Amino acid sequence: MxxxxxxxxxxxxxxxxxxxxxxxxxxxxxxxxxxxxxxxxxxxxxxxxxxxxxxxxxxxxxxxxxxxxxxxxxxxxxxxxxxxxxxxxxxxxxxxxxxxxxxxxxxxxxxxxxxxxxxxxxxxxxxxxxxxxxxxxxxxxxxxxxxxxxxxxxxxxxxxxxxxxxxxxxxxxxxxxxxxxxxxxxxxxxxxEEKKYADLKTMADVIYSIELHNGGAIAVASADKAVMEKCDSTEGFIDCVRIIKGVDVAVLVKYADEALTRVSMRSKKTDVAAVAENLGGGGHIRAAGCSLNMPLDEARKRVIAAISEAMMEKQNVD
Ligand SMILES: [Mn+2]
Incomplete structure (x- = not known):
């Protein structure tokens, strides 16, 4: 009530x-x-x-x-x-x-x-x-x-x-x-905002992993098993993705275990809360997330597809 x-x-x-x-x-x-x-x-x-x-x-x-x-x-x-x-x-x-x-x-x-x-x-x-x-x-x-x-x-x-x-x-x-x-x-x-020296160095690996999709509108960074094992916190990693010029949706996929991947999304236009909800998660229009019961590579593909679909459906919010 x-x-x-x-x-x-x-x-x-x-x-x-x-x-x-x-x-x-x-x-x-x-x-x-x-x-x-x-x-x-x-x-x-x-x-x-x-x-x-x-x-x-x-x-x-x-x-x-x-x-x-x-x-x-x-x-x-x-x-x-x-x-x-x-x-x-x-x-x-x-x-x-x-x-x-x-x-x-x-x-x-x-x-x-x-x-x-x-x-x-x-x-x-x-x-x-x-x-x-x-x-x-x-x-x-x-x-x-x-x-x-x-x-x-x-x-x-x-x-x-x-x-x-x-x-x-x-x-x-x-x-x-x-x-x-x-x-x-x-x-x-x-x-x-402070980071341990080792975590900042690890951030470089995550930045190196960034891929662009949908003509540069989607940027995806991956924190795989090796990254997650050597860093204490992924705080702030997604911010390096969202500042890329031309990117609408920034994504960070994180290894949790062999069959579980955590996903964070930030957007400038697309309703990522709707994307996350469709994938069993939730959040806000411009900041949302979900956990997917699948390996990292599969989760990455799944999320890119879901975001592309949302962009096609023009579920954009100003
Ligand atoms: Mn809150």
Missing amino acids: KITINEAAVKINDAQSIIIAPHVNPDCDGLGSTLGLYHALIKKGHKVRIFVDDDIPEAYHILPGWEIFERPVQKIDNVDLFIVLDAEPERTGRVREITDAPILNFDHHRSNTKTADFLYLAPERAATGEIIYELLTALDVDMDHDIAMSIYTAIATDCGFFRYSNTTAFTMYTAGKLLEYGVKPNLISEAL
């Missing part, structure tokens, strides 16, 4: 014991939104625990309170509300199994499956962090540095540090307000 931000605030005010979780394979929007809301609700006197069914990448340890996250192990009783952020409840992994509490879901993904008991879905928002900012305003929370830093990081990372097309006046306004609480944008971007 869809609800308004004020109705969501009432649900939260009425709950004493709350669990919050972002999606598996967490990003800074999921983790930062969870921490921003966590710090705010603790301040308001709620009993809150935060869970993520995954490891938290080392670079994200700049988020204040990242070490408070617990892994789901056993069932937890007497929970009044389970808040899911930045994805639908199915994507929280085993966190879904530790509580039977009603689910309140905040998300900005158009592909949200709408299975939560209560859903606030805002696809026009660049990040779930923006939604959390709205929510904290509705909850009349006294903003502080840790809340601001968590939400700022969530917003900044989901809009490519204010470069992607999802960046709106509201994005800039919210980020600007958060800076008033001592957030240092340079420290956040430096910490998130």
Whole structure:
């Protein structure tokens, strides 16, 4: 059932014991939104625990309170509300199994499956962090540095540090307000953009692998088994692909195992959320992904075909 931000605030005010979780394979929007809301609700006197069914990448340890996250192990009783952020409840992994509490879901993904008991879905928002900012305003929370830093990081990372097309006046306004609480944008971007020497060298292999298709409208980079074995993080790899002149859709295919390939897509015109959804994944119009149960070479061909088809059908969005 869809609800308004004020109705969501009432649900939260009425709950004493709350669990919050972002999606598996967490990003800074999921983790930062969870921490921003966590710090705010603790301040308001709620009993809150935060869970993520995954490891938290080392670079994200700049988020204040990242070490408070617990892994789901056993069932937890007497929970009044389970808040899911930045994805639908199915994507929280085993966190879904530790509580039977009603689910309140905040998300900005158009592909949200709408299975939560209560859903606030805002696809026009660049990040779930923006939604959390709205929510904290509705909850009349006294903003502080840790809340601001968590939400700022969530917003900044989901809009490519204010470069992607999802960046709106509201994005800039919210980020600007958060800076008033001592957030240092340079420290956040430096910490998130830095790469290990070995990973940067590996990036060269990935750049070398880039192929152009459809007259240069599609660019595909491959991170094969050898690459994945020697690098810790593929963060930022796809950005090298998307900056190629004339490219509409940038693709990174990554080896997971012999029968599983992960695919990330970024676009300037084509609706890659639709492409990803057809392949069992999801995301946003200009940033989406999926996992394919097939070897890397086959997955690469499959994705190129799917994107070419979408381009032919002119499912372009301005
Ligand atoms: Mn997000």
